[in-house]
Amino acid sequence: MLAIIGGTGLAEMEGLEIIRRHGAETPLGAASCGVIEGVLNGHEVLFLPRHGQPHKLPPHRVNYRANLWALKQAGASRIVGINAVGGIDPELVPGALVVPDQVIDYTIGRESTYFDGRFKPLAHIDFSWPYDAESRQTLLMAAQQAGEAMVDGGVYGCTQGPRLETAAEIARMARDGCSLVGMTGMPEAVLARELEIPYACLALVVNPAAGVVDTEITMAEIEAVLESGLERVKKVIRALLG
């Protein structure tokens, strides 16, 4: 069953007929909220708002381990994470939809593995290609069906937040090869891999990253892009289920 992890601005999936709500409790603590199981476009789907519903957990407080565990428990066989991001590559302008193919993790202090020698025995998993190739292709095809342009590939740099970055930090990330910056892509992607659930990210660019343009980043500009951009994201999700 496909599971959608909704990001900023996507705490509800309109049109979703709810069948049931799973409990939020897991052996790793509480998920952001109980996984919602429902029917969208005639297909069963699981939905989990990453930041809670309506409670707004900041990116560094999300219990990613519990979220992914809860999705597995609810029967997720593939996951698409929706993420609002800043564009580091100047071509990735606000409104662009991107399916990244790589990640650099700049977060600190997040519980980012099940194989920590406590919950599960220590293990070093392969993460050379962090996103599932087939899930990425399925997303790109769904976008084509929905008539939405989608950029194939990009490096998602995940920062700790909740503050936005400095211009120098973004310049360094650009030198590192990052094309996008967000705060929630990790450890979500690696935990899905540890649970062997195919995972892909659908990123919506909501602002030029710090210093990419001369102006400061405002929540007003982000919210304006989120509103129209998420409508297009939802179109792609409906096509994904069709």
Ligand code: HPA
């Ligand atoms: N930086 C980090 N996270 C973000 C941004 C950004 O510019 N925009 C949306 N999420």
